[in-house]
Amino acid sequence: MKRLLSVLMLLFLSFILIGCGGKLMTSELIYPNKPNYGNAVSVHDPSIIYADDTYYAFGSHFAVASSKDLITWHQVTGDGGSNRLYEGDWRGVLSDAVDHVGSESSSTWAPGMIKIDDTYYMYYSLSTFGSQTSYIGRVESKNILGPYTNNKKIVKSVPSNGPNAIDAEVFFDNDGKLWMVYGSFFGGIYIKELYASGEKVGLPIEEGFGKKIWNGSNNGPEGPYIFYNEETEYYYLMVSHGSLSTNYNMRIARSKNPDGPYLDTRNRDVSEFSSGGIKLAGNYQFTNTQGYAAQGHNSVIKVEDKYLAVYHTRFRRGADTVSGHHNVFVSQILFDKEGWPVLSPSRYAGESLQELQKGDLVGSYDLVLHTGGNNEGFASSNIYTFNSDGTIEEGGTWEFIGPHYIEFTLGIKSYSGVVIPTWDHHNDRATLSISAVSYRDGMTLWANKII
Numbered sequence: 001m002k003r004l005l006s007v008l009m010l011l012f013l014s015f016i017l018i019g020c021g022g023k024l025m026t027s028e029l030i031y032p033n034k035p036n037y038g039n040a041v042s043v044h045d046p047s048i049i050y051a052d053d054t055y056y057a058f059g060s061h062f063a064v065a066s067s068k069d070l071i072t073w074h075q076v077t078g079d080g081g082s083n084r085l086y087e088g089d090w091r092g093v094l095s096d097a098v099d100h101v102g103s104e105s106s107s108t109w110a111p112g113m114i115k116i117d118d119t120y121y122m123y124y125s126l127s128t129f130g131s132q133t134s135y136i137g138r139v140e141s142k143n144i145l146g147p148y149t150n151n152k153k154i155v156k157s158v159p160s161n162g163p164n165a166i167d168a169e170v171f172f173d174n175d176g177k178l179w180m181v182y183g184s185f186f187g188g189i190y191i192k193e194l195y196a197s198g199e200k201v202g203l204p205i206e207e208g209f210g211k212k213i214w215n216g217s218n219n220g221p222e223g224p225y226i227f228y229n230e231e232t233e234y235y236y237l238m239v240s241h242g243s244l245s246t247n248y249n250m251r252i253a254r255s256k257n258p259d260g261p262y263l264d265t266r267n268r269d270v271s272e273f274s275s276g277g278i279k280l281a282g283n284y285q286f287t288n289t290q291g292y293a294a295q296g297h298n299s300v301i302k303v304e305d306k307y308l309a310v311y312h313t314r315f316r317r318g319a320d321t322v323s324g325h326h327n328v329f330v331s332q333i334l335f336d337k338e339g340w341p342v343l344s345p346s347r348y349a350g351e352s353l354q355e356l357q358k359g360d361l362v363g364s365y366d367l368v369l370h371t372g373g374n375n376e377g378f379a380s381s382n383i384y385t386f387n388s389d390g391t392i393e394e395g396g397t398w399e400f401i402g403p404h405y406i407e408f409t410l411g412i413k414s415y416s417g418v419v420i421p422t423w424d425h426h427n428d429r430a431t432l433s434i435s436a437v438s439y440r441d442g443m444t445l446w447a448n449k450i451i
Helices: 002-018 095-099
Strands: 047-050 054-058 064-067 075-076 109-116 119-126 135-139 149-157 169-172 180-185 188-196 211-214 220-229 234-241 249-255 278-279 291-303 307-319 327-335 341-343 363-369 381-387 396-401 405-410 415-423 429-437 444-449
Touching: 002 188, 047 109, 047 291, 054 109, 064 234, 075 220, 095 119, 095 135, 095 149, 109 429, 119 169, 135 415, 169 220, 211 234, 220 291, 234 291, 249 341, 278 444, 327 415, 341 429, 405 429, 415 444
Parallel strands: 249 291
Antiparallel strands: 047 054, 054 064, 064 075, 109 119, 119 135, 135 149, 169 180, 180 188, 188 211, 220 234, 234 249, 249 278, 291 307, 307 327, 327 341, 363 381, 363 444, 396 405, 405 415, 415 429, 429 444
């Protein structure tokens, strides 16, 4: 009797795994509809905030864009639109910052936005390109679009003295403490605790620069952003490396504490390794589509159970040339089974993770292996076929791990990733996408199913 039950159980499992006709079972996947991305908005260094039932992206040079769903965007004000945020001459409102940096500053940079109680606070930077004479200040308003007033100094820097005081972002940690992360090339990225309540809310608790959490070099990092994932119980620090004009790229590391240490997949503390972290995206181009470049200086917002990166991107022009203009993109951050983040290869279209079957993954993919370091060229895609027997025709193996995880090898490298139905904005169609990371070197890959 036991033998009969064992045989019946094996037959049942075989039916579940293989299904009818000897084929692997597939799912009735729900793909996002064709999105309306709206206008091609331009906001450099976008900091995302939700206010008045609307998402706003605030950026350098006073640019602002808005969206109701993080898909369709509208330009609120373009570069130079200071009159929308300040009454009168902005230099008068920010006179202390102007006195420190110099009147040649043409606009503020990379504002970090946060709402505390009933007040919106903007942590702006004032500097000149290539200079370490910089200033982070804070202004406030009861209305998201201003006018912003009451300038307060947060931190300032001069050459050869600590970090570069730009690119501030402010966040509450899981224990209710308030922090500011900031910095860029030169001294690296620093974190500094602020008052979380009271009359001094949002102002520094102590003088000084704070604690270094990502080492600096001539290639980065800058544009830091920290967010917490309750499911993985990690804080994630995102930064951008490389030249804005050629090879800007987003990177990420994680920590159990808001002030670090932040480690990468090689267990390296990025406060000691400026070139560390997972490289989420670099310059790339899928087959017969537009090439994308210089993606970075992002912020992150959580919508229900999704984490969305809001960043600016540029475009390929010629062999290795990058466009001067840029647009705002939003992509979903996904987490593999060990809690390491990867970035969806497509712009956000409302897609959600789903329970998949192994048969859903069988087929051919247009696959991009992102380069390491700050490579200034473009990573081009190639076709890889994932066979039903778990082999990859071009050399490798793959294994589906429910409900939406995948592990595979290509050559000598192993990858861990996530599979999700997306809207492939490169080819304007629905597809199945893979985002994966190699723990060996922190390099990532993207793949969109074509058959």
